[in-house]
Amino acid sequence: MIDIWEIGKAFVVGGIICCFGQALLMYTKLTTARILVCFVVSGVILTAIGLYEPVVDFAGSGATVPLTGFGYSLAKGVQESVDELGWIGILIGGIKNTAAGITTAVFFSLMHALIFKPKTK
Amino acid sequence: MKTDNIRFFPSEKEYKKIVEEKTPNSKKVQGFLRAFWVGGVICVIGYFVGVLGEWIGFSEKNLPMFNASVLVYFGTLLTGLGIYDRIGKYAGAGSIVPITGFANSVCAPAMEFRREGVVTGIGAKLFTIAGPVLTFGISASVIYGFIYWLKEYVF
Amino acid sequence: MNRRGDRTVVFENEAYISSSASIAGKKEGDGPLGNSFDEIVKDDLLGTESWEKAESELVKRTIYRCIEKRGIELEDVGVLLAGDLNAQIISSGFAARDLGVPFLGMYGACSTMIESLLTGAVFVASGASQNALACASSHFCTAERQFRTPLELGTQRPPSAQWTATAAGACLIEHEKTEIEITSGTIGRVIDLKIKDASHMGAAMAPAVTDTLFGHLDDMKTELSSYDKIITGDLGIYGLDILKELVKRKYKMNTDELFYDCGANLYSKQQDVHAGGSGCGCIAGVLSGYIIDLLRKNEYQKVLLLGSGAMMSVTSSLQGESIPSISYAISLERCEND
Numbered sequence: 001m002i003d004i005w006e007i008g009k010a011f012v013v014g015g016i017i018c019c020f021g022q023a024l025l026m027y028t029k030l031t032t033a034r035i036l037v038c039f040v041v042s043g044v045i046l047t048a049i050g051l052y053e054p055v056v057d058f059a060g061s062g063a064t065v066p067l068t069g070f071g072y073s074l075a076k077g078v079q080e081s082v083d084e085l086g087w088i089g090i091l092i093g094g095i096k097n098t099a100a101g102i103t104t105a106v107f108f109s110l111m112h113a114l115i116f117k118p119k120t121k
Numbered sequence: 122m123k124t125d126n127i128r129f130f131p132s133e134k135e136y137k138k139i140v141e142e143k144t145p146n147s148k149k150v151q152g153f154l155r156a157f158w159v160g161g162v163i164c165v166i167g168y169f170v171g172v173l174g175e176w177i178g179f180s181e182k183n184l185p186m187f188n189a190s191v192l193v194y195f196g197t198l199l200t201g202l203g204i205y206d207r208i209g210k211y212a213g214a215g216s217i218v219p220i221t222g223f224a225n226s227v228c229a230p231a232m233e234f235r236r237e238g239v240v241t242g243i244g245a246k247l248f249t250i251a252g253p254v255l256t257f258g259i260s261a262s263v264i265y266g267f268i269y270w271l272k273e274y275v276f
Numbered sequence: 277m278n279r280r281g282d283r284t285v286v287f288e289n290e291a292y293i294s295s296s297a298s299i300a301g302k303k304e305g306d307g308p309l310g311n312s313f314d315e316i317v318k319d320d321l322l323g324t325e326s327w328e329k330a331e332s333e334l335v336k337r338t339i340y341r342c343i344e345k346r347g348i349e350l351e352d353v354g355v356l357l358a359g360d361l362n363a364q365i366i367s368s369g370f371a372a373r374d375l376g377v378p379f380l381g382m383y384g385a386c387s388t389m390i391e392s393l394l395t396g397a398v399f400v401a402s403g404a405s406q407n408a409l410a411c412a413s414s415h416f417c418t419a420e421r422q423f424r425t426p427l428e429l430g431t432q433r434p435p436s437a438q439w440t441a442t443a444a445g446a447c448l449i450e451h452e453k454t455e456i457e458i459t460s461g462t463i464g465r466v467i468d469l470k471i472k473d474a475s476h477m478g479a480a481m482a483p484a485v486t487d488t489l490f491g492h493l494d495d496m497k498t499e500l501s502s503y504d505k506i507i508t509g510d511l512g513i514y515g516l517d518i519l520k521e522l523v524k525r526k527y528k529m530n531t532d533e534l535f536y537d538c539g540a541n542l543y544s545k546q547q548d549v550h551a552g553g554s555g556c557g558c559i560a561g562v563l564s565g566y567i568i569d570l571l572r573k574n575e576y577q578k579v580l581l582l583g584s585g586a587m588m589s590v591t592s593s594l595q596g597e598s599i600p601s602i603s604y605a606i607s608l609e610r611c612e613n614d
Binding site for chain 3: 025029031032118119120
């Protein structure tokens with residue numbers, strides 16, 4: 001089940017995708033919010049033109065864990081919904097596939113904000 | 122007002138050059154190496170979460186959701202414990218770009234604004250950083266969905 | 277008190293600093309100037325529930341220390357001139373609420389302390405008040421959440437970024453002669469060379485400091501070398517380098533030993549604060565402790581203090597505006613007791 005080749009691919013591809021982000025961070029002075037937006041939207045666009053799917057097939061979590069993978073889920077989700085439900089799927093698909101991630105983020109952020117206090121650096 | 126000192130001042134363009142000369146750049150190679158290995162490791166952790174999910178018995182369709190949830194959960198937990206910002210300081214984009222970075226960007230403002238109230242603080246500020254991600258991510262998916270629908274089912 | 281030249285006020289045996297106090301946070305206390313503060317607060321919340329309340333508490337404690345050292349009571353304070361970085365200067369306003377003294381809120385961003393000293397000296401010299409208390413403060417956590425990112429967000433700061441100091445400083449100005457005289461003050465102009473990078477405040481502020489420095493020297497018809505030290509507020513390491521470069525365009529001399537930047541010296545290299553300290557509390561704390569001590573010890577005879585502040589907000593930055601800056605100068609001289 002645990003496959004060294006798969007791990008290697010995930011590590012290298014994931015690392016490379018992060019390096020694109022690092023380049024944005026160092027050369028363009030983009031803020032965190034902008035970098036996150038760039039990655040998600042690029043993920044959607046790359047999936048739409050069929051370039052991201054092969055990367056996911058090749059690298060698995062190396063391509064789905066970075067936020068481009070979040071964009072990939074959005075695009076895949078909308079595609080599936082449209083196939084299944086027709087035009088109304090346009091408005092359903094995106095969030096459907098990413099619902100678990102978003103809900104976890106919202107719920108546990110709320111919980112953790114109630115439990116933990118920010119610390120001085 | 123006397124303006125005779127103006128002649129000693131550089132033009133805006135010249136000044137930009139002076140500033141660039143006097144300001145050090147970030148350590149580029151170190152920055153990339155750190156982003157690479159930390160980002161890679163987070164993806165590998167994602168792989169192991171996937172293996173765990175398979176072992177539990179998630180279908181192929183639900184597995185990505187399980188993966189995302191687990192990673193996001195740990196992202197918020199490490200933020201709460203005050204560890205994620207230290208990883209971020211070290212790794213830069215290596216910990217911003219993975220989905221755990223998204224979790225961090227939701228949890229950090231929520232914690233920061235706790236003192237301004239549960240509703241008006243946490244509730245309102247939760248999405249100050251991640252909000253744009255959802256706004257543009259979802260909008261992009263709608264545009265793509267529309268094009269896809271036109272292409273596949275209308276024409 | 278006289279106006280001299282374009283924008284300088286000269287005081288002739290009219291305004292003296294009779295007492296000063298400074299309190300700093302733990303990180304500042306661990307720095308090279310740690311020994312010069314009256315108190316180092318270990319808990320950044322100072323026993324309160326929020327960073328803003330903590331900063332207000334810091335202001336109060338510093339003011340109490342300052343008047344205690346002079347041996348006067350709160351009721352004896354003629355006017356308190358104080359400011360900070362928080363929107364609507366709440367730290368100072370709330371401190372003034374609890375102190376109940378006549379209060380003038382000041383805002384000059386990181387130059388607030390020098391602005392307050394200058395205004396206070398005018399009050400005292402003109403006879404409008406028997407004394408004036410100048411105070412400024414900043415707190416890392418209040419500034420960070422207001423201007424940058426939440427504390428727990430995992431981001432990297434560029435090398436030019438500065439670290440907002442958790443510190444407050446207060447000086448009491450009186451008419452009665454003491455060892456340290458305020459001899460002149462120069463009002464700044466808002467200068468903008470169109471720097472937009474909010475993580476490089478030193479670059480945005482250096483032209484304003486240069487402008488006020490040139491203006492001051494012209495008005496006083498004096499030279500750079502007439503000062504033992506020229507102390508800038510918080511240009512940081514790289515901002516100070518830029519200032520030296522700008523000054524070189526007019527005064528062709530080696531200024532390496534002449535300039536001292538509070539921000540660049542507040543922390544040690546190992547503390548990983550990149551370009552150095554910033555914030556209202558930076559020059560306020562360093563002046564009210566370290567610099568005044570050196571004047572008292574006769575290490576310096578005559579110093580020029582240049583506080584600089586960036587006149588921007590989060591809104592102006594988001595709207596794509598550049599960062600206009602201002603700088604105020606005051607000169608302090610040691611006078612022998614006769």
